[in-house]
Amino acid sequence: MNGTLSPPVEWLLFVVLSTVAIGGTFRMLRTMSMVRSGFSLMASFCAIGGLFLLLSADLLASMQIMMYVAGMLVMVLFMVMVSPDPGGSMMGIAPPEETGPADEYVCPMHPDVRSREPGQCPKCGMALQPAPEHHAHGSASHVKDHGQSAVQHGHMSSGMEMDMAMTHEFTRIAAVTGFIVALGLLGAIAFAPWPAPAPIPALDSARTIGTELLGRYMIAFEGAAVLILLGMVGAVIFARRA
Amino acid sequence: MSVPLQAYLAVAAILFGLGVYGVLSQRGAVMVLMSTEVILNAAMLNTVAFWRYRNPADFAGQIFALVILTIAAVEMAVGLAVIVLVYRNRSTQMVDRVASLRG
Numbered sequence: 001m002n003g004t005l006s007p008p009v010e011w012l013l014f015v016v017l018s019t020v021a022i023g024g025t026f027r028m029l030r031t032m033s034m035v036r037s038g039f040s041l042m043a044s045f046c047a048i049g050g051l052f053l054l055l056s057a058d059l060l061a062s063m064q065i066m067m068y069v070a071g072m073l074v075m076v077l078f079m080v081m082v083s084p085d086p087g088g089s090m091m092g093i094a095p096p097e098e099t100g101p102a103d104e105y106v107c108p109m110h111p112d113v114r115s116r117e118p119g120q121c122p123k124c125g126m127a128l129q130p131a132p133e134h135h136a137h138g139s140a141s142h143v144k145d146h147g148q149s150a151v152q153h154g155h156m157s158s159g160m161e162m163d164m165a166m167t168h169e170f171t172r173i174a175a176v177t178g179f180i181v182a183l184g185l186l187g188a189i190a191f192a193p194w195p196a197p198a199p200i201p202a203l204d205s206a207r208t209i210g211t212e213l214l215g216r217y218m219i220a221f222e223g224a225a226v227l228i229l230l231g232m233v234g235a236v237i238f239a240r241r242a
Numbered sequence: 243m244s245v246p247l248q249a250y251l252a253v254a255a256i257l258f259g260l261g262v263y264g265v266l267s268q269r270g271a272v273m274v275l276m277s278t279e280v281i282l283n284a285a286m287l288n289t290v291a292f293w294r295y296r297n298p299a300d301f302a303g304q305i306f307a308l309v310i311l312t313i314a315a316v317e318m319a320v321g322l323a324v325i326v327l328v329y330r331n332r333s334t335q336m337v338d339r340v341a342s343l344r345g
Contacts, residue, residue, distance in 0.1 A: 007244035014245045018253040025260045025280050034270065041276050048257075048283050051250065055294040057304055063311060064286075071279070071318055078322050079272045082335040174266030182259025189251045195296060208301050209308070217305050224312040231316030238323035241330075 005054075013054055020047035034083050038076035042069060059206040250291035257284035271328070271335045275321045282314045 005013070024044025028037040045068035052061035107113040107121035107128055115128055213221040257280055264277025286307045293303025329335050 010244050014249060018249075021253060022256050022260070025257055025264075028273075028276065028280075029260060029264050029268070034273070037273065038276070041280070044280075045283060048287055051253070051287060052290055054245070055250070055290050056298070057290045057294070057307070060290060060304055060307055060311075063308070067311060067315060068279075071315065072276075074318070074322070075272055075276055078325065079270070082272065082325060082329045083270060171267045174263050177266055178259040178261075178263025181262045182255050185255035185258060186252055189248050189255060194247050199298075205301070205304070209304055212301050212305060213308075217302070220305055220309055224309055227312060227316055231319045235319045235323035238320070239326045 010054065014051070017047045017050040017054065020044065021051065034079040035076055038072050038079060041075075042072035045069075045072065057205065059209055247291055247295040251288060254284040254287040254291070257281075257287070269336045269338055271321075271325045271337050271340075274337060275318065275325070278317065278321075279314055282310055282317075286310045 021044045024040045024042075024047065027040040028044065031037050031040065046065050049061040049064040049068075052058075052064055106115075107124065109124050110121055113121050113128070121128060261277050261280035261284060264280060265274055268274050268277060289303055289307045289310065293301075293307070297303070325335055328340055332340060334340070
């Protein structure tokens, strides 16, 4: 496939696919709706399959798309099963207008301790502080602005008891860690010498992979088979009712 | 092949960073699982890009990516089984509520 693409088309496809891949993952982490995050990640993984196609790995691309469409549907199903608010609708509701910013007080150490009036935390005795104000749309930028208040985000101003926040209080540390990791990798990529692309041999990649899997890489093939069997048996043992 | 190898590696690096952020920041166990899938996908993209640019005549790179895909599937199955088990015992899927392993 790759040999027929002109450079501008290849660049265009690359930019579009990588934007979808990164944007889908970003949206998966940012949206309040777990179902939406599942489908965003599905789009992201399909775009990575498209990048595999650009890299002439056509068999791998089709396997990637098939596996992750099914896999993400299963993930969405499980999220609907086990999450208290899979649609994120409760977090998207704007607080009532009469609810002022300091209408509610929260313990700085125990975010689930909330009170209508100032006082002391029953768990640790610390003075309750005014809860940070909730913006109209329970948006991702809120979590970003108040990394520490991410836990409280799931609670509505009405003092709902359900604990629905999607991220915990270490969000800022996590963001910094992820940023440093990505930056380090990008720096390594920028400063390392890389080879010029090798010409692609005219090979039927599916046929070649099949031959190699049953020849030189038989161990990998059988190992994968045993691994899948172990995974299935383990999953059934874990999930069965005692 | 007008797109250089570095471009693919950069996309994979950004995806890896996002995955690390997701694993560390998300509370829902399913979200943590999905973030690990992002990390595995970044590794797979790297592997395929290196295969294409370094030695496309040898399909070991693609076969390694296939093994990563297998591991991702198995990880998803076992992880979801653990989530079902935890949810049945604790009625929660938030990882910070499951700090101890005692049932």
